[in-house]
Amino acid sequence: MEVKLISSTQNSLVKRILQLKEKSRERKKSGLFIVEGQREIALALKGGYTMQSLLFCPEILNNPSIDTLTKGACPEIIEISENVYAKIAHRGTTEGVIALMSVKDHALQNITFTNNTPLVLVAEAPEKPGNIGALLRTADAAAVDAVLIANPKSDLYGPNIIRSSVGCLFTNQIGMGTTDEIITFLQTNQIKIYCAALTASKNYVDCDFTGASALVMGTEATGLTDTWLQNSDQNIIIPMQGEIDSMNVSVSAAILIFEAKRQRGF
Template identity: 35%
Template sequence: MNSSRDHYVSSGSNPRLKAVIALRRRRTREETGQTVVEGHEEIRLALEAGVTPRTVFVSEELFSPSGRAGSQEIGTQAELVDRLRAAGVEIVRLSPAAYAKVSYREGPDGLLAVVDNVGMPLGSLRVDRPDWLGLVTQGVEKPGNLGAMLRTADAAGVDAVLAADPVTDWGNPNVVRASKGTLFAVPVASATTPEALAWLESNAVTLVVTTPETGLLHTDVDYTGRVAIAVGSEKHGADDALLAAADRRVRIPMRGRANSLNVSVAAAVVLYEAVRQRASRSEPIDPG
């Protein structure tokens, strides 16, 4: 898989590696418009979503013994590198010690890519179907939760995820990692809460907000039209503006001592209720 065109770096103090490490900081990501994606499956998903990495850093010594980082269908790590090279992507081969400097995950598989940041202007999102389904996350702080919601959104067939008043950015490497690369497969945008609410209203999207402070169960709402499901922050939940704008406020029944679920779990529960309803009806119904 090696090529005479590949670069080789053995020193962890190489300036190029320092530039990759700097992308762990949000300010650097915003200034450069770049972020990092680590892992065979994550890079493959990004590539299939139309993302062409700027550079891929490779350490063959860290490849799995079989060359496969996941299922038999996704191909070997070496095959992915060959595919990237054929696409004109710069390949930089690293010693294991040098790779350890740029890696940010446990059990690395020897593949890390520098890619352009994701996200689009809110006005570029399209609500072009009568059964459009969106997810709104307001003030979510933990990158792992945001990434987990992206993974669920991809699995549930969500059309877009909108971060309202985001605390973390889409390019946070831990968002990418927790999403398993699905960040690149789902359209995403960021906005203030007022901007998000105005956009939803202008597109005639019904807003369903999760909160423990309501008597309406999440299973008692119709999700088969143009619907956005919204969840609030881990600490405070949905704020007053989001709750006031809700067409429906719903709660997930809780039988134990806690009155709420982890925000990513709550999003998954309600999204899959929407999936269940939509699968059982051939024609979308206006939830209003």
């Protein structure tokens, strides 16, 4: 395959990549996003994402060959100069390689389960990229069957979420929809809804998560909306002994998820 060369920061593709990095509107309009780093690119390809272009800086890239990185599945390979790489890289530790990839469709109808007792993490209206990334890392660590995001406030393909998830955006099965749509999806699939809430709640260790279960997390500021609480099979709580009544959402999710995994013998 012919390798192109870009040495000018004024190149039209460089400008396009900058727009895709910085503007959610451009990502949504084009259906494309940027991935940096060898590990992240490898995870995206393993997760079934389609690579459109691979840009590499030979002065920085070391170890793997381009063929190893692309798995032979990239229609366009471009060599870039160090100044171009410095211009388009979101962070300076991405090993000199950047990929342009197509987004996935995260419609709920695309979610599939390989067992009859799926464990699902639901996050309603998560907004902070760091929290979303941490939730995805936890979900990957526990190998949950799906992560569902209700009323999403942030663009999943923004560079901060990709970075904070350390590539776990690509390793999880992710669905998105409104709160009502996700509740209907869970009920249709006979998945019990466990809402993390302060009222009418049961200690999480006293709940049985061995059946099909959805652990539903709200925001740290306002918690879950009434719609979730009205459709909850059981509200659950993590007892706390200090002065505050809530923890970071990703920490809370990790506690609940790994209790469910413990009950399932993992």
